[in-house]
Amino acid sequence: MRQKVILLLAVLLLNLVFALPALAEEYVVDEKLFKEIEANLMCTDGCGMYLKSCDNATAQQMRAEIRQKLKEGMTPEQIYGYMISIYGEEVMAAPPASIPFNIAAWVTPFLAILGGGLLIYTALDKWVFYRKTAESDTVLIDEADLAEYEELVDEEIKKYY
Amino acid sequence: MADLGYLSLILALTISIYTIIAFVIAIKTGNRKLKNSAKGGVAAICLLVTTASFILIYHLVASDFSIAYVAQYTSTDLPLFYKFSAFWAGNSGSLLLWSWVLAIYTAIITFSKKHEQDGKLPYVSAILTFNNLFFLFVMLFFANPFIKSVQKFGYVPAEGSGLNPMLQNPGMVFHPLTLYLGYVGFAVPFAFAITALILKKVDDSWIKVTRRWTVIAWMFLSLGNLYGAQWAYVELGWGGFWAWDPVENASFIPWLTGTAFLHSVMIQERKDMLKIWNMALIIVTFLSTIFGTFLTRSGVLQSVHSFASNPGLGTVFLIFMSFVALVSLYLLIDRINLLKQGNQFESYLSKESSFLVNNLLLVGAAFATFWGTIFPLISEAVRGVRVTVSVPFFNQVNGPILLAMVFVMGICPLIAWQRSSLKNLRNNFMWPLLIAAVIGVVLYFYLPGRQLYGAVAFAVCAFVILTIVQEFYRGTVVRHRMTGEGYLTALGRLTVRNRRRYGGYIVHLGIVFIVLAVIGSYGYKLEVTKQVKPGETITIGDYTLTYNGLMEKREGANAVVYAEMPVVKGGKHIGTITPEKVFYKNWQQPGTEVAIRGTLAEDLYVILATWEWDEKTQSVTSATFKVNVNPLMSWMWIGGYLLVLGTIFAVWPGKGSRLGPKYTQ
Amino acid sequence: MSGFSLVLGVLVVMVSVFLVGYPLIKDEEEVKSLDRSLDYDAEDSLEKQKESVFITLGEIEFDYRMKKLSKEDYEKLKAMYKRQAVALLKAEEQELDLIDDGDMEDLEKELEKEIEQEIEREVQKLKQENKGK
Numbered sequence: 038m039r040q041k042v043i044l045l046l047a048v049l050l051l052n053l054v055f056a057l058p059a060l061a062e063e064y065v066v067d068e069k070l071f072k073e074i075e076a077n078l079m080c081t082d083g084c085g086m087y088l089k090s091c092d093n094a095t096a097q098q099m100r101a102e103i104r105q106k107l108k109e110g111m112t113p114e115q116i117y118g119y120m121i122s123i124y125g126e127e128v129m130a131a132p133p134a135s136i137p138f139n140i141a142a143w144v145t146p147f148l149a150i151l152g153g154g155l156l157i158y159t160a161l162d163k164w165v166f167y168r169k170t171a172e173s174d175t176v177l178i179d180e181a182d183l184a185e186y187e188e189l190v191d192e193e194i195k196k197y198y
Numbered sequence: 199m200a201d202l203g204y205l206s207l208i209l210a211l212t213i214s215i216y217t218i219i220a221f222v223i224a225i226k227t228g229n230r231k232l233k234n235s236a237k238g239g240v241a242a243i244c245l246l247v248t249t250a251s252f253i254l255i256y257h258l259v260a261s262d263f264s265i266a267y268v269a270q271y272t273s274t275d276l277p278l279f280y281k282f283s284a285f286w287a288g289n290s291g292s293l294l295l296w297s298w299v300l301a302i303y304t305a306i307i308t309f310s311k312k313h314e315q316d317g318k319l320p321y322v323s324a325i326l327t328f329n330n331l332f333f334l335f336v337m338l339f340f341a342n343p344f345i346k347s348v349q350k351f352g353y354v355p356a357e358g359s360g361l362n363p364m365l366q367n368p369g370m371v372f373h374p375l376t377l378y379l380g381y382v383g384f385a386v387p388f389a390f391a392i393t394a395l396i397l398k399k400v401d402d403s404w405i406k407v408t409r410r411w412t413v414i415a416w417m418f419l420s421l422g423n424l425y426g427a428q429w430a431y432v433e434l435g436w437g438g439f440w441a442w443d444p445v446e447n448a449s450f451i452p453w454l455t456g457t458a459f460l461h462s463v464m465i466q467e468r469k470d471m472l473k474i475w476n477m478a479l480i481i482v483t484f485l486s487t488i489f490g491t492f493l494t495r496s497g498v499l500q501s502v503h504s505f506a507s508n509p510g511l512g513t514v515f516l517i518f519m520s521f522v523a524l525v526s527l528y529l530l531i532d533r534i535n536l537l538k539q540g541n542q543f544e545s546y547l548s549k550e551s552s553f554l555v556n557n558l559l560l561v562g563a564a565f566a567t568f569w570g571t572i573f574p575l576i577s578e579a580v581r582g583v584r585v586t587v588s589v590p591f592f593n594q595v596n597g598p599i600l601l602a603m604v605f606v607m608g609i610c611p612l613i614a615w616q617r618s619s620l621k622n623l624r625n626n627f628m629w630p631l632l633i634a635a636v637i638g639v640v641l642y643f644y645l646p647g648r649q650l651y652g653a654v655a656f657a658v659c660a661f662v663i664l665t666i667v668q669e670f671y672r673g674t675v676v677r678h679r680m681t682g683e684g685y686l687t688a689l690g691r692l693t694v695r696n697r698r699r700y701g702g703y704i705v706h707l708g709i710v711f712i713v714l715a716v717i718g719s720y721g722y723k724l725e726v727t728k729q730v731k732p733g734e735t736i737t738i739g740d741y742t743l744t745y746n747g748l749m750e751k752r753e754g755a756n757a758v759v760y761a762e763m764p765v766v767k768g769g770k771h772i773g774t775i776t777p778e779k780v781f782y783k784n785w786q787q788p789g790t791e792v793a794i795r796g797t798l799a800e801d802l803y804v805i806l807a808t809w810e811w812d813e814k815t816q817s818v819t820s821a822t823f824k825v826n827v828n829p830l831m832s833w834m835w836i837g838g839y840l841l842v843l844g845t846i847f848a849v850w851p852g853k854g855s856r857l858g859p860k861y862t863q
Numbered sequence: 864m865s866g867f868s869l870v871l872g873v874l875v876v877m878v879s880v881f882l883v884g885y886p887l888i889k890d891e892e893e894v895k896s897l898d899r900s901l902d903y904d905a906e907d908s909l910e911k912q913k914e915s916v917f918i919t920l921g922e923i924e925f926d927y928r929m930k931k932l933s934k935e936d937y938e939k940l941k942a943m944y945k946r947q948a949v950a951l952l953k954a955e956e957q958e959l960d961l962i963d964d965g966d967m968e969d970l971e972k973e974l975e976k977e978i979e980q981e982i983e984r985e986v987q988k989l990k991q992e993n994k995g996k
Contacts, residue, residue, distance in 0.1 A: 090436030234886030
């Protein structure tokens with residue numbers, strides 16, 4: 038641990054020389070990044086809760102761990118990797134897409150919708166086609182009658198608005 | 199008394215077997231006496247299950263701890279209201295509630311004047327009774343609510359273990375009740391659908407007869423979900439309202455498919471199409487209500503909602519579900535030729551086709567939810583590795599689908615039946631689309647974080663609201679011109695005479711409000727967790743809270759630790775907020791009482807997380823608070839009320855409640 | 864088991880048995896007419912048809928003015944339903960005339976015609992049902 042800190046300090050010093058503005062970010066944990074990481078993990082003591090919404094001891098410890106790793110300069114990916122190496126894949130709140138099989142989890146719903154969309158499209162195609170070939174029927178009335186009743190109809194309609 | 203409750207259930211089980219057999223024979227032979235006897239059986243089951251329920255309530259209220267269920271879920275100091283609500287706090291009690299609601303529904307259907315002369319009635323009653331038979335069977339053989347403490351624990355406890363404090367919340371009283379009213383309500387259209395298949399009478403009469411049932415069941419299911427969300431929000435203290443827990447998903451799936459069903463049946467009513475699809479939807483909806491019950495009781499998936507798991511119970515539910523699924527599927531396939539549609543579509547662009555898209559998205563979301571829920575099982579079966587599928591997955595997958603859904607919700611009502619043209623679309627959509635786009639752009643730059651997703655989502659909501667407003671506005675103006683009525687009269691008559699349509703719009707508006715709350719609280723939430731010493735302040739957004747130390751008080755048997763924090767917003771004192779931690783006499787885990795100061799714009803949400811105790815000075819040195827600002831949260835509840843209002847408006851009987859007339863070219 | 868619950872138990876069991884058993888021994892009640900054609904008649908009555916057609920006409924007008932229907936479709940639909948409306952109005956007028964005049968001969972003819980129509984409708988219905996099967 039001590040060695041690590043010394044190493045870190047050394048890195049920091051080097052950074053100080055070469056990239057002064059980066060200093061602040063190295064010391065203070067980026068809260069936004071922390072929240073992002075927290076939002077992708079589960080609490081691991083079997084409470085079944087999302088880490089963000091869990092408040093028990095395990096969750097607290099896991100948060101401390103994330104902060105620690107962030108301070109050590111790990112990238113989010115590295116932290117996820119570290120968490121998985123300790124707690125297993127279950128620690129991730131969503132199946133990590135880095136494992137090929139898990140891609141199925143992400144892609145299947147959209148493929149299903151796409152398939153359904155194609156199905157609807159072909160069905161519409163068919164139905165509209167049928168319609169075009171079908172005949173529509175009309176009531177036959179001679180034009181004289183039509184003219185005679187026109188006004189009456191217009192009058193009647195108003196009752197039904 | 200408890201023996202009597204048990205006896206009632208046994209008798210109810212026996213009579214339901216008799217009733218089913220009697221109905222079947224009556225159908226086969228046309229024996230009217232037997233049919234009436236079976237109808238009497240339905241009444242008897244209702245009476246018996248009601249008796250059993252009242253007996254359980256009596257024991258709960260009387261704190262009779264010789265009954266194991268009473269000892270497990272209540273204590274003498276529990277308020278009467280919660281003693282009563284403990285009825286559905288546990289596994290066996292909630293099954294009894296289910297059976298009770300189902301028995302009442304069955305009796306209403308069986309004795310309704312409307313169905314008296316209908317040849318379908320014996321079938322429907324028999325199917326519903328069969329459904330209840332299953333629940334009675336489960337109760338009697340796996341989860342008897344009347345089991346004695348002596349049998350279960352070996353002794354009679356002097357005091358009960360009490361109700362989980364988290365369940366002592368009005369939301370938790372209404373959440374299961376409304377959810378069950380909704381779940382069980384879908385059994386009715388399901389029974390009518392299966393009857394239509396059996397009788398090979400697959401016209402839309404089963405849909406017409408059950409429309410009110412379906413709509414009201416849907417409303418209760420929506421309410422059940424909303425009460426659940428509200429409960430999680432005010433009681434669980436993690437700042438959210440929906441965690442995509444398997445059981446939440448299990449109640450969301452039937453809501454989605456039920457919503458799809460409500461819309462797609464309109465096409466069958468108008469055009470006599472989509473018969474297979476509607477049948478499939480109601481079957482899936484019914485099955486998914488059972489699936490939810492199965493999930494909570496089997497323990498196959500990890501969930502915060504689980505009752506004590508009982509593998510035997512899970513197996514029985516699985517067998518029942520498979521049975522229902524197989525029989526339904528067989529009927530559906532066997533009758534498939536009857537269900538082939540006769541009519542056609544006039545155009546690619548019409549209300550009908552937009553309904554197809556709406557169905558695709560709703561069912562797609564339902565599938566995505568189901569898929570995510572069971573994916574851990576699939577992964578374990580295939581790879582042997584258990585993965586978690588939780589919030590990030592569902593937000594990322596369902597988010598876009600549901601947003602597209604909301605967008606379609608704005609389009610559907612404005613397209614004409616039969617045929618629409620680009621010109622019509624331009625006439626109807628240009629202004630809402632333009633204004634919504636402007637709103638989106640403004641919000642993108644104005645709101646913190648420059649979030650594209652959030653701005654687009656808000657713009658979509660604005661679009662839908664504008665189209666709905668436009669519908670009301672244009673409708674009123676047109677009616678005014680056509681009839682010469684004053685604007686207010688025109689608006690009133692317009693809506694009252696087309697209740698289905700305008701009730702539907704009100705429901706849509708309610709949904710958009712709920713969506714607004716979801717976007718606001720997910721995308722624009724502010725969160726601060728801070729450890730403070732007395733006199734120090736916490737600043738979040740425009741708010742500044744001052745911590746002045748913790749205090750303690752007693753509330754009945756419980757000890758309450760709380761902080762009174764003055765809140766200043768924009769330099770003005772706006773009140774004090776009091777987050778609490780409650781220590782219960784007979785419950786291990788302390789409870790969090792969230793302090794919420796809600797306005798229409800945002801909720802200030804404060805949780806007392808923990809505090810540091812100094813042994814030397816015997817005092818609290820500092821306390822840690824979790825403070826959130828959740829924008830637009832109130833709109834979720836407002837939207838909920840609007841949804842109920844719109845539903846009631848839409849199903850209100852009498853003139854004007856029918857489907858608008860159809861015209862075909 | 865206390866006395867009260869015993870009484871309640873006996874009561875509940877008795878009522879249940881009664882509900883199930885009584886219809887079995889009860890004399891067959893007068894069979895109510897299962898004639899559902901009555902319903903259908905009401906459905907097909909002139910008044911109902913008229914209401915349906917005129918509401919539809921109103922709806923077409925409404926949709927057109929809401930700019931949901933194109934002019935071309937509107938005119939086509941309107942002409943079509945107007946024809947139906949005229950036919951219905953004519954039929955109604957004839958009916959009224961009949962009652963006013965009390966012309967027995969005409970009434971008989973009209974009745975005959977109606978019966979014929981009714982028969983034809985039934986036949987059509989049966990045909991359709993057969994088709995459905």
